[in-house]
Amino acid sequence: MNAARKEFALTVEDLSVSFDGFKAVDGVNLYVERDELRVIIGPNGAGKTTLLDLICGKTKASQGTIKFKERELTKMAEYEVVRSGVGRKFQTPSIYENLTVYENLEVSFPRGRSVFGCLAFKRTPDVTERVNAIAETINLQDHLQREAGALSHGQKQWLEIGMLLMQEPELLMLDEPVAGMSVKEREQTAELLQRICKGRSVIVIEHDMQFVKNIAHRVTVLHQGKVLCEGSIDKVQSDPKVIEVYLGH
Amino acid sequence: MTFSLKKFFSGSNGWVSIALLAVVILVVFPLAFDLFRLNLTGKYLTYAFVAIGLVTLWGYGGVLSLGQGVFFGLGGYAMAMFLKLEASDPESTKIQSTPGIPDFMDWNQITALPWFWEPFHSFTFTLLAILVVPALFAYFIGAAMFKRRVGGVYFAIITQAIALILTILIIGQQGYTGGANGMTDLKTLHGWDIRTDSAKYILYFLTGAILIGVIAGLRWMLATKFGRLLLAMRDREDRVRFSGYDVANFKIFMFCIAAIVSAIGGALFTLQVGFMSPSFVGIVPSIEMVIFTAVGGRMSLVGAVYGALLVNAGKTLFSESFPELWLLLMGGLFIAVVMFFPNGLAGLYEKHSAKLKMLLQSLLARRGQVAPAPVSATVTPLEPEKIVIPKARARSSKGKKRVLTSEGSR
Amino acid sequence: MDGSSMSEMGSILAMQGFAGISLFSVLLLMALGLAIIFGQMGVINMAHGEFMAIGAYTTYLCSHLVETYMPGFQSYYFFFAVAAAFGVAFGFGYLVELGLIRFLYKRPLDTLLATWGLSLILQQVLRSTFGAREVSPVMPEWLLGSMHVTETIEIPINGLMVMGLTVFVTLGVFLLLHRSRWGLRVRATVQNRAMSGAVGINTGRVDRVTFALGCGIAGIAGAAFTTIASTGPTSGSLYIVDTFLVVVFGGAGSLLGTVASAFSIGETQSILEFFLNGSMAKVITLLAIVGILMMRPEGLVVSKVRR
DSSP states (O other): OOTTOOOOSEEEEEEEEEETTEEEEEEEEEEEOTTOEEEEEOSTTSSHHHHHHHHHTSSOOSEEEEEETTEEOTTSOHHHHHHTTEEEEOSSOOOOTTSBHHHHHHHTSSSOOSHHHHHHOOOOHHHHHHHHHHHHHTTOGGGTTSBGGGSOHHHHHHHHHHHHHHTOOSEEEEESTTTTOOHHHHHHHHHHHHHHTTTSEEEEEOOOHHHHHHHOSEEEEEETTEEEEEEOHHHHHHOHHHHHHHHHO | OOOOTTHHHHSTTSHHHHHHHHHIIIIIHHHHSOHHHHHHHHHHHHHHHHHHHHIIIIIITOOOOSOHHHHHHHHHHHHHHHHHHHHTOTTTTTTSSSTTSOHHHHHTTOOSOOGGGGGGGOHHHHHHHHHHHHHHHHHHHHHHHHTTTOOHHHHHHHHHHHHHHHHHHHHHOHHHHOGGGOBOOOOEETTEETTSHHHHHHHHHHHHHHHHHHHHHHHHHHHSHHHHHHHHHHHOHHHHHTTTOOHHHHHHHHHHHHHHHHHHHHHHHHHHHSOBOGGGTSHHHHHHHHHHHHHHOTTOHHHHHHHHHHHHHHHHHHHHHOHHHHHHHHHHHHHHHHHHOTTHHHHHHHHHHHHHHHHHHHHHHHHTSSOOOTTGGGOOOOOGGGGGHHHHHHHHOOTTHHHHSOOOOO | OTTOOHHHHHHHHHHHHHHHHHHHHHHHHHHHHHIIIIIITOOOOTTHHHHHHHHHHHHHHHHHHHHHHOGGGTTTHHHHHHHHHHHHHHHHHHHHHHHTGGGOTTOHHHHHHHHHHHHHHHHHHHHHHHOSSOBOOOOOHHHHOEEESSSSOEEEHHHHHHHHHHHHHHHHHHHHHHHSHHHHHHHHHHHOHHHHHHTTOOHHHHHHHHHHHHHHHHHHHHHHHHHHSOBOTTHHHHHHHHHHHHHHHHOTTOHHHHHHHHHHHHHHHHHHHHHSOHHHHHHHHHHHHHHHHHHOTTOSSOOOOOO
16 A cells, blocks of 8 residues: 555564563564554464554563654553553453443543543533544444443444544554454444544454455464564465465464 | 443432432431430441442442441541540549540550640641541552552452551550550540530531531532443453553542541541440451441442441341341341342342332323333344354453452442 | 570570461461462452361360260370361361352452351351350370470470471372362363363362362361360451461462462561560561562462463
């Protein structure tokens, strides 16, 4: 795609982490541009989720750097990473089941994030407007007053994406966003992702190759904590190393 | 989990319930009880402060502290120190070898008032200390633990250990604290005799009014975004963190609030009962206070007050006539609440009031006055993809993690 | 202390150190059971102390029976009493898991409250059965003496006995958990319950036996306890907080950590007791543990896993 552009939104270099001597992520380099939708694939245990954990600060790196908009993320606490513009969706839908869809989105609105800010928080028109707009984007405009726990699995996945969009992140990381979705929901999600990657970078972990083909600008293949191959989906799929890793297992 | 914010206004946390509670405490009890019983009720109401603190901390925040007696004690002892100093003026203690200091100090061969007792000559300082000391203490403990993500069971055990430490310290340092007997013979507050009948009435109403005020305050707090965030944090701590909130700060704040509220209860206890002792600080009272909350309903401020009243009334009743039975009953209560009524009295009330409402609705509907409730209209049928969830869930639950994180305990 | 020479000082320290080892042994026996129940299963058993009391009262009953019916047997009964204490506590633990604990695995804080209730009930039952006064079993002659290591150092035999028992049980638990087929099942169940069920492990049964085993070891702790102190209905509850701290301080899930932490806590307290009074020694020990746990919540021995 826009390979000619020199400035990267996210720069990951020489990133490693080990658990009890096991290197889950081992010297990974990753460069993601603005407006780019990157998909990370790889067999189970390749270190995909751990890589996202490292970027968003959930896991602390043993070595290496993560630069996002010229800021170093490795030393920041999770909430600071989020406030610098990184949004993260978890593998299983992680929403607040006991709150309504509206409240789920409202809580994610980036205002009043301190204790006293929360106490003083008012539901002003701009909040309502934004919640409604996002609800429309994620197809939940008719469910705003329902308790989120009562949504279908696919709707929960969308809600979580919507909660991230509320934060207006410049880097959005989604861990298996279509797991457990029907074919139709997958199509809708693909279309949703194409829409929301405008003006930001998106990283998606996914197993479903059809879905990957639909959305990916570029694909990175991870294997045993290392980058095995990177490029367009066609290039990756014809790479002999990738074929061996997938078929050899 | 049957809780929803809509119930906040009409359910057991609603303004109607609070108003009803105010009527019960401030009108019904004073009319129905003689002074002895009323004073006893006033004492139970001071425990209710701890219980409502636990509703916000444990019910909403999912953080169980087994050391709330510590804060009750800090408030109670601060008040007792002031009253004790007033009761130990040189005139009434002239038979001591050192007149002018509290009697227990004299018995322990202490000849001068310790420095940390000095400021308690001032009532303003005492009032400030009742609020500030427990808050600072809670802040210190909370900051140390929540910043390091200690929660759940670990937090419970460590707060329990702190309650134990403080009790041993109070009992061991007799000369400074009055030891196991505590601070007794408290008489006057600025010359106002707190042992008279009229004083007991006034103190009862003071306790009741402050309690209602605190409940209203907490009720307001829980209705703001802060309250929603507490629930969110209890159920999905990681999600809250990755929405850009510093989760630890919220827990610390909540712990401080619960501590302050408990301390207010402790101070009012001292005033009404006329003494303070380590038997209200340690492990056993602290965990009993949790059961008040559990019986009343851990999600209901008003319920927690009824819980405190009921359990204590039961305790008084049984330990007068069948002391052996009481421990069995109390133990059974712990088990029964956890196993069969996890939402306590408030849960029962809500369950049955919903049934009642449905019954009314169906009656009205049959008469053709009201259209059938459109509850099911918006509910889309469950989709087959739901089946996938267990697989995903099993993947994300790592066995060891269970104990370190603060887990919602519903 | 002013008149004491260096060598006397050394002897006192050695004996105080040994007293620490007796305390350490009982703490460790209590903690081993809890390390299995809490460390492996994640269950908070606040009634653990009462299982120790059950073991102690079983020992007392054994001693009573032997004294009445088989006086000739007096010298050896203690070994059988230990086995009986284990058996009774094990059986009772099995029932408790069956009737209470298994409903609460997903609600650790609620387990805590329910088992606290259980402990209140057990205390009252013990009080109604055996009376509120403390009891002591009759100790066989050979347990009462002491060994003269040097002229100034005396080591009590009962302390040695408790120590031996502790070493035996610790080794047994270690072998059982890490070298036996059953231990493998327990560890598998702890790591991934659903998967263990899927590969044919009867996880319900594993839970029940694991919990019962932890209780049984608490029973042995009770038997050991009778040799150094007398038993009352609330004896167990006095140790429960200490025991939890031992397990947490050692790092839940690590037997080695439990042993190390029981040792350091027992020794710190005994040695401090010599310099300060008992209550201050306890306060300082507890404060140190709580302080360290606040700095290092994962305890002494940690295993790093992806979280």
